[in-house]
Amino acid sequence: MSTPLTLTPGRDPDGAVVLTAVGEIDMSNSATFAAALSDTRRDADGPFTVDLTAVEYIDSAGLAALFPHVDHLRLLSNQLLAPVLTIAGLDDITTFPAQS
Template structure:
């Protein structure tokens, strides 16, 4: 299986919080890269998914496994999926600024 386009950009916010900005599609072919990127960031991580066009069950599994230490920023495309899956009951899910 050929991995689909996925870009992972780790950084720190002004207050030192870990931020991982994700763009592209998250599926079975590349969910391991997302897991590795999250695991390399210590402590609480804000995960910006506003640039994600597709998220399948493999990607959701990565998020569920790390629910105790993540917070998610998602646009109107992903928020319903995060709610229906139950992830929004476990982690803070907030809209992107200005949306």
């Protein structure tokens, strides 16, 4: 059984390509996440953003899906994921929006 995950491609107000993820990213859906990342990279003319602000959990399989694209993406994330992104070495490409 797959963990709930919604992946929505789109563009930000400046026209840059964004892939928005909502839910949890784990071994059960990491192949779907990896395919969406590949599709988004193919559609982007340059770097693209992966919005993880609505992701509640990401495991090593989800992180592994990000690494082939690390030179072409930036991550937008919530503070909940900050420790795992830092340990994985992805903090240098991650932006954490201000808490309100």
